[in-house]
Amino acid sequence: MSDLRELYQQVILDHNKNPRNFHELPNATKAVDGYNPLCGDHYKIYVEVDGDTIKDIGFTGNGCAISKASASVMSSSLKGKSTAEAHQLFDVFHKLVTGEPGSLSTAELGRLAAFSGVSEFPARVKCATLAWHTLNSALEGDKETVSTE
Amino acid sequence: MSAVLQQTNTGLDVDRIRRDFPILTQPVRGGRPLVYLDNAATTQKPRQVIDRIVRYYTEENANVHRGVHYLSETATDSYEKARTTVKRFINARDEKEIVFTRGTTEGINLVAQSWGRKNVGAGDEIVITAIEHHSNIVPWQMLCEEKGARLRIAPVNDSGEVMLDEFEKLLTNRTKIVSFGHASNALGTINPIRKMIALAHAAGAITLIDGAQGVPHLHVDVRDLDCDFYAFSAHKVYGPTGTGVLYGKESILDAMPPWQGGGDMILSVSFEKTTYNALPYKFEAGTPNIEGVIGLAAALDYVSSIGIDAIAAHEQDLLHYATKGLLEIDGLRIIGTAAEKASVISFVLEGVHPHDIGTILDEQGIAVRTGHHCAQPLMLRFNVPATGRASFAMYNTRDEADALIAGLHKVIEVFR
Numbered sequence: 001m002s003d004l005r006e007l008y009q010q011v012i013l014d015h016n017k018n019p020r021n022f023h024e025l026p027n028a029t030k031a032v033d034g035y036n037p038l039c040g041d042h043y044k045i046y047v048e049v050d051g052d053t054i055k056d057i058g059f060t061g062n063g064c065a066i067s068k069a070s071a072s073v074m075s076s077s078l079k080g081k082s083t084a085e086a087h088q089l090f091d092v093f094h095k096l097v098t099g100e101p102g103s104l105s106t107a108e109l110g111r112l113a114a115f116s117g118v119s120e121f122p123a124r125v126k127c128a129t130l131a132w133h134t135l136n137s138a139l140e141g142d143k144e145t146v147s148t149e
Numbered sequence: 150m151s152a153v154l155q156q157t158n159t160g161l162d163v164d165r166i167r168r169d170f171p172i173l174t175q176p177v178r179g180g181r182p183l184v185y186l187d188n189a190a191t192t193q194k195p196r197q198v199i200d201r202i203v204r205y206y207t208e209e210n211a212n213v214h215r216g217v218h219y220l221s222e223t224a225t226d227s228y229e230k231a232r233t234t235v236k237r238f239i240n241a242r243d244e245k246e247i248v249f250t251r252g253t254t255e256g257i258n259l260v261a262q263s264w265g266r267k268n269v270g271a272g273d274e275i276v277i278t279a280i281e282h283h284s285n286i287v288p289w290q291m292l293c294e295e296k297g298a299r300l301r302i303a304p305v306n307d308s309g310e311v312m313l314d315e316f317e318k319l320l321t322n323r324t325k326i327v328s329f330g331h332a333s334n335a336l337g338t339i340n341p342i343r344k345m346i347a348l349a350h351a352a353g354a355i356t357l358i359d360g361a362q363g364v365p366h367l368h369v370d371v372r373d374l375d376c377d378f379y380a381f382s383a384h385k386v387y388g389p390t391g392t393g394v395l396y397g398k399e400s401i402l403d404a405m406p407p408w409q410g411g412g413d414m415i416l417s418v419s420f421e422k423t424t425y426n427a428l429p430y431k432f433e434a435g436t437p438n439i440e441g442v443i444g445l446a447a448a449l450d451y452v453s454s455i456g457i458d459a460i461a462a463h464e465q466d467l468l469h470y471a472t473k474g475l476l477e478i479d480g481l482r483i484i485g486t487a488a489e490k491a492s493v494i495s496f497v498l499e500g501v502h503p504h505d506i507g508t509i510l511d512e513q514g515i516a517v518r519t520g521h522h523c524a525q526p527l528m529l530r531f532n533v534p535a536t537g538r539a540s541f542a543m544y545n546t547r548d549e550a551d552a553l554i555a556g557l558h559k560v561i562e563v564f565r
Contacts, residue, residue: 004512008505008563017500039504040521040534062534064504065564121508 006117007124008065015069020076025058030141034061034134036126036148041067045134052082054139059131066115066124071131073111083139090132097128161463166455167544169195181514184549184556189334189362189493189540190518191384194448198388201447202440212436214413228439231446232429235394238449239379240370245428246402248395249442253361254284256380256395257328259432260357261288263408264401265326271297274323276354278303278311278340279530280333283523285359289328298325305530309336309485316345320352327354331363335522335538336485337468337493339367346376355401361385365542366464366491368457371396383441387542388448392441395432402428409434460543464492467541471550478557484531492541495522498557501564503537509560510537515553 025031025046034043041063048056057075062068074093078086092104093112099119106113118128126148137143167173170193177183185193205227211220213228232244241247250256269275275289279302286300293300301324303316311329320327327349332339342363346356360381363369371379378401383392397405407414407425411434416424425431452460471494475481480499498506507519518538521528528535539553 004509004563007508013564038520040525040528041504042534062502064502066505068502124504124508127504 003117003120007121009114009117011073011111011114012065012069015072016065019059019068019072021056021058021072021079022060023058024060025056027056028058030138032134032138032144032146034130034137034146034148036063036067036130038149039064039127041127041130043067043071043131043134045071045131045138047135047138049083049139052084054078054081054083054086057135063130064124064127066118066127067130070115070128073114074131074135077111078135086135086139090136093132094129097125161455161459161543163463163544163546167546169197169451170544171196171199173544177514178512184513184515184552186539186541186545186549186553187516187518188365188542188545189385189522189538191390192365192387192542193544194389194444195387195451197451198444198447202389202444205440205443210439213439214430224439227443227446228437231442234446234449238369238453239364239394239396240372241396242372243399246396246399248397248402248429248432249437250380250393250395251391251438252382252384252393253359253380254288254393256378256393257285257357257359258288259395259408260326260328260378260380260397261292263405263432264355265289265292266295267406269293269296269298269325272323273298273325274301274319274321275299276301276303276316276319276324276327276349278316278329279305280309280311280336280338280524280527281328281330282334282359282361283525284361285328285330286526299323302526303329305338308487309333309338309531310487311338311340311345313341313344313348317348320348320354322353324349324352324354326357328357328359330359330361331369332366332491332493333485333524333527334362334493335524335527335536336487336495337490337540338485338487339489339491341489342376343374346374350375362491362493366461368461377401383445383448386445386448387451388445389438389441392438392445394445399428402432405432407431407434411435413437455543463543464541464545467545467547467550468492468494470547471539471541471553474550474554475557478554479561481557484533484536493538494540495536495538497533497536498560501560503535505564506537506557506560509563510553510556513552513556513559515556517553 028046031046043061046058059071097118134146209223211224213225301319349356355377357378358376364381365386379396384390414434484495503519
C-alpha cells in the first residue's frame with residue numbers, strides 16, 4: 001500500500017476535495033478545453049494574461065483525483081508568475097511525473113512535489129499532465145481544444 | 150484468500166475449472182493473487198485453447214484452401230471443422246452461414262458496408278438502442294452519412310432496459326435494419342431479443358444482433374431467435390483475440406456483394422472479369438486468422454464440455470452475491486439494474502472517480518475496467534462521466550467478489 005500513499009498524498013486528496021480556483025474567469029483572455037478521451041476527464045482552463053504575467057487562472061470540469069488536484073495545484077502555483085516561468089515549471093513538472101531527473105529539489109518544487117508518486121503509475125501520467133497541457137495551449141493561443149490522445 | 154474456495158450452489162466445479170486457466174495462478178503487483186474481474190473486456194484462455202494453438206503451429210501450420218500437400222490439407226481440415234463447431238454451437242442451418250471475421254466489430258462493419266450500402270438509401274432509417282457499444286453505433290453513422298439515411302435510437306429506462314413501446318414506435322416502413330446487443334457490455338442488461346427481432350420483422354426490417362456479450366453468457370440458437378445476422382468475438386468466450394464470427398441467413402448473405410476483395414474470395418480472376426467464390430468464402434478475403442479460428446473452436450468445445458447453462462447459473466449466483474455485497478457499501482450506486490442481467494456490474498462510488506478506484510483496486514491485485522466502456526452516449530444517459538465495472542466469468546468465485554468488496558473499502562479508506 002505504500003505506493004498508493006505515495007500516489008494519493010495528502011496534498012492531492014485535499015486539492016481533489018477542495019479544488020482551488022475552481023470557477024470560470026469572467027475576464028479570461030483565453031479559455032481552452034482539455035480532454036482525456038480514454039477516461040472521460042474533461043476540464044476547461046481559463047487564464048487572464050496581462051502582458052507576460054498570468055494575472056489569474058481558473059478551471060471547471062471533472063475527472064479523477066490526480067487530474068483535478070493537478071489542475072488545482074497548477075492554478076495556485078502559477079498565479080502571478082510570468083508565462084516564461086509557467087513554461088519552465090511545466091517542464092519541471094513533466095520530468096517529475098515521468099520520473100526523469102528534474103532540475104529542482106523537493107523544497108523548490110513546493111506543492112508540486114506531491115505528484116512525485118505518479119511516476120510509479122505510468123497509466124496516470126496523462127491524468128497529472130492534462131491541465132498543464134491545456135494551459136500550455138491557452139498560453140500559446142493556438143488551439144481551442146486539447147486531447148491527450 | 151481462504152484455502153477452501155467458497156463454492157456457489159450451482160454444481161460447477163470451479164476449482165477444477167480454475168486449474169485449466171494457467172494465468173489465474175500468476176501473482177501480480179508484488180505477489181498478490183490475481184482477481185480478474187474484467188471479463189467483459191476479454192476472458193482468460195484455458196490450457197485447452199492455448200495447447201490447441203501450439204499444436205496447430207507445431208504440427209499443422211500451412212495456408213488453407215490452397216495447397217495439395219499434406220499440411221495444407223490438415224490445416225484446411227481443422228479450419229473447416231472449426232466452422233462446423235461454430236455452426237453447431239449457435240445452431241445455424243449450414244456452414245455457409247458462418248463467416249469468420251476479425252471480431253464483432255468487423256462483422257457489424259461487414260453488414261453495414263455490404264448489405265447496408267446495397268439496401269439502405271436516402272430517407273431510410275436504421276434503428277439501434279441507447280445502450281449500444283460504439284462498434285454498434287459508428288458503422289451505422291458512417292452508413293447513414295454516406296446514404297443520407299437516419300439513425301434512430303430506442304431509449305432505455307432508468308434501470309437500463311430498452312423501452313419496448315418506444316422501440317416499437319420507431320419501427321416503420323422506412324426502417325431497413327435494426328441492430329442491437331444481446332447483452333450490454335456496460336450495464337449487463339440482457340435485451341429481450343427474441344421479441345425485438347419479431348417486432349423488427351413485423352415492420353419489414355432485418356436484424357443484426359451484437360452478440361459479443363451474448364455468446365459467453367447465454368445459450369444462443371440463431372434459428373430459434375430468427376435473427377438475420379449474429380456477430381460475436383472469440384476472445385470474449387475464452388478464445389483468442391483477432392477472431393470472430395458473423396452468422397447470416399444464407400439467402401441474405403447470398404444476395405450481398407462481397408465486402409473486401411482479394412485471394413480466397415474469388416473463383417476466377419481475369420483483368421476483364423472476376424467471378425466471386427461461393428458462401429462463406431466470398432466474405433473471407435485473404436489468408437484468415439487460422440490459429441484464431443482453430444482456437445475459437447477449442448474454446449467453444451471447452452464451453453460445451455462444461456455446459457453454457459451451468460456457466461450461466463454460476464455467473465448469475467456471482468452476480469447476485471456481488472450485487473448484494475456491493476450495495477452494502479456506503480455511497481456505492483449500481484448503474485444498470487435491469488431485471489435480466491449478464492454478470493456485469495457497473496458502479497460509481499460517491500466522491501471517488503472510477504479511475505482512482507481502478508488504480509487502488511489494481512494495487513490489490515484486482516482487475517476491473519474503469520471508464521466509459523466504449524459507450525459514451527450511455528454514460529451521458531445516466532449522467533456519469535465513467536463507471537467502474539466488475540464482470541464475472543465461469544472461473545470467478547464468491548471469494549473474489551468478497552475481495553472486490555474489501556478492495557472498495559480500502560478505496561474509501563484512502564479517500565476518507
